Amino acid sequence: MDSRIVNLKSKLDVYKAMTDGGNLSDCPVRDVIQGLSGKWSSLLMAALAEQPYRFGELRRLVPDISQRMLTQTLCDLQRDGYVCREVFPTKPPSVEYSLTDLGRSMFGAFRHLLEWAELNHDAVRAARAGFDGALAGTVGKAGTAA
Amino acid sequence: MDSRIVNLKSKLDVYKAMTDGGNLSDCPVRDVIQGLSGKWSSLLMAALAEQPYRFGELRRLVPDISQRMLTQTLCDLQRDGYVCREVFPTKPPSVEYSLTDLGRSMFGAFRHLLEWAELNHDAVRAARAGFDGALAGTVGKAGTAA
DNA sequence: AGTGCCGGTCTCAAAAAGAGACCAGCACTA
DNA sequence: TAGTGCTGGTCTCTTTTTGAGACCGGCACT
Numbered sequence: 128m129d130s131r132i133v134n135l136k137s138k139l140d141v142y143k144a145m146t147d148g149g150n151l152s153d154c155p156v157r158d159v160i161q162g163l164s165g166k167w168s169s170l171l172m173a174a175l176a177e178q179p180y181r182f183g184e185l186r187r188l189v190p191d192i193s194q195r196m197l198t199q200t201l202c203d204l205q206r207d208g209y210v211c212r213e214v215f216p217t218k219p220p221s222v223e224y225s226l227t228d229l230g231r232s233m234f235g236a237f238r239h240l241l242e243w244a245e246l247n248h249d250a251v252r253a254a255r256a257g258f259d260g261a262l263a264g265t266v267g268k269a270g271t272a273a
Numbered sequence: 274m275d276s277r278i279v280n281l282k283s284k285l286d287v288y289k290a291m292t293d294g295g296n297l298s299d300c301p302v303r304d305v306i307q308g309l310s311g312k313w314s315s316l317l318m319a320a321l322a323e324q325p326y327r328f329g330e331l332r333r334l335v336p337d338i339s340q341r342m343l344t345q346t347l348c349d350l351q352r353d354g355y356v357c358r359e360v361f362p363t364k365p366p367s368v369e370y371s372l373t374d375l376g377r378s379m380f381g382a383f384r385h386l387l388e389w390a391e392l393n394h395d396a397v398r399a400a401r402a403g404f405d406g407a408l409a410g411t412v413g414k415a416g417t418a419a
Numbered sequence: 420a421g422t423g424c425c426g427g428t429c430t431c432a433a434a435a436a437g438a439g440a441c442c443a444g445c446a447c448t449a
Numbered sequence: 450t451a452g453t454g455c456t457g458g459t460c461t462c463t464t465t466t467t468g469a470g471a472c473c474g475g476c477a478c479t
Contacts, residue, residue, distance in 0.1 A: 157316065159390035159397050164310050166436080170303060182457050193437050198458060208400025218445060219456035229396055236389035243382035244305035250375055251305050254354025312467080328426050339468055344427060364476060365425040421479080428473080435466070441459085448453075 162207045163237070167192055167200040172226070173241060175210055176234045179225035209233055308353045309383070313338055313346045318372070319387060321356055322380045325371035355379055 163169060167189070174180060174188055186197055201224055204210040209230035213223045226234065244251075309315060313335070320326060320334055332343055347370055350356040355376035359369045372380065390397075 154391075155394040155398070156387055156390040159394045160315050160386070161312065162397070163386070164312055164315060166307065166310055169306050169310060183455085186457095191437095193439085194458070195438090195460090196436065199436090206401055206404040207397050208404070214457095217456090220444090222457060229393070229400065232393065233386075233389055236385040239382040239385045240306070240309070240379075241302055243379055244302040245300075247375070247378065248301040248305050251308070251353050252301075254375065255352055258352040258354070329424085332426095337468095339470085340427070341429090341469085342467065345467095360426095363425095366475090368426060423476105423478085425475090426473105428471105430471080431469090433466105433468075435464105437464075438462085440461080442457105444456085446453100446455085449451085 159207075162203060163233075165200060165203065167196055168204060169237065169241075171197075171200055171204065172209065172230065172234055172237065175224060175226045175230070176238075179223050182222050182224070185224065204230070305353075308349060309379075311346060311349070313342055314350060315383065315387075317343075317346055317350065318355065318376065318380055318383065321370060321372045321376070322384075325369050328368050328370070331370065350376070 163172075170189060170192075171185065174185060180188065182197070182201075185201075186192065186194065189197075192200075201210060201212070205212050205224075208227060211225050211227050211230075213225070215221045215223065309318075316335060316338075317331065320331060326334065328343070328347075331347075332338065332340065335343075338346075347356060347358070351358050351370075354373060357371050357373050357376075359371070361367045361369065
């Protein structure tokens with residue numbers, strides 16, 4: 128079993144075969160996931176899943192996003208077919224963003240991750256603290272910080 | 274109903290109240306999701322969900338990742354408690370990465386999104402094509418490209 | 420001796436993101 | 450009538466993140 132670690136002869140062929148089986152590079156899933164992996168995409172999707180919002184509403188709802196990224200992320204989400212952009216010819220022309228059917232469908236799958244995060248953020252935070260602590264211990268070799 | 278568009282008096286207070294309700298900025302879910310929203314995080318999680326891999330194996334499995342990002346992303350995932358890093362004292366010291374229980378748990382939720390992507394990438398691609406086509410039509414006003 | 424693989428780190432260039440000014444048009448205020 | 454604020458964006462500049470690739474020490478095989 129452990130021979131795979133020692134015996135390195137012509138491993139590349141083996142990996143190529145495995146890659147074809149696991150097709151991580153080719154598969155279109157990557158293409159879809161990359162669209163959602165942006166820093167703000169998931170957040171905006173979560174917001175729009177609640178209800179439709181206008182541009183300025185979203186900006187206020189997520190204070191630490193810049194207009195530039197808000198515009199761009201919304202545009203990307205619209206391009207991927209997740210959100211719908213409607214311009215209302217009101218006095219100050221207002222723009223409303225809402226989820227499409229595709230967007231709602233996608234969010235239905237994404238929601239699981241959100242729920243998991245809600246339930247397990249303590250564990251993640253604990254893991255982070257443990258990792259950082261161990262790192263500090265390794266580097267500084269001191270259990271007690273100043 | 275539409276008065277919300279016209280009547281703009283002191284809307285900020287209203288939004289603040291809404292923000293408190295929807296708590297999109299504060300909630301720790303963001304903190305967790307951001308860790309997964311990296312370009313490579315989800316891909317590496319998917320790979321490690323199959324089976325444990327060594328550093329070089331992952332590099333070959335995902336050809337278009339740089340060592341730097343591979344190291345960094347794996348380190349981030351390890352810090353968040355999703356993956357476990359084991360160093361084997363073999364002759365060329367080898368390092369194996371595997372999913373922790375927390376990682377497997379998280380991937381169980383993430384998997385839904387992966388499955389959705391697999392099923393709906395056609396729709397997403399179609400939406401993209403439609404969006405790009407409409408954009409070209411708007412700008413170039415020409416239906417037939419050269 | 421020379422070469423290659425091991426898992427990383429280091430540096431440098433390019434790309435992406437953040438901060439903030441600026442735009443045109445209309446309503447309300449002074 | 451001038452001034453102010455709000456609308457949804459775009460433009461520029463700076464900072465952060467990413468990508469590409471050189472480099473490291475140590476051992477095995479040639």
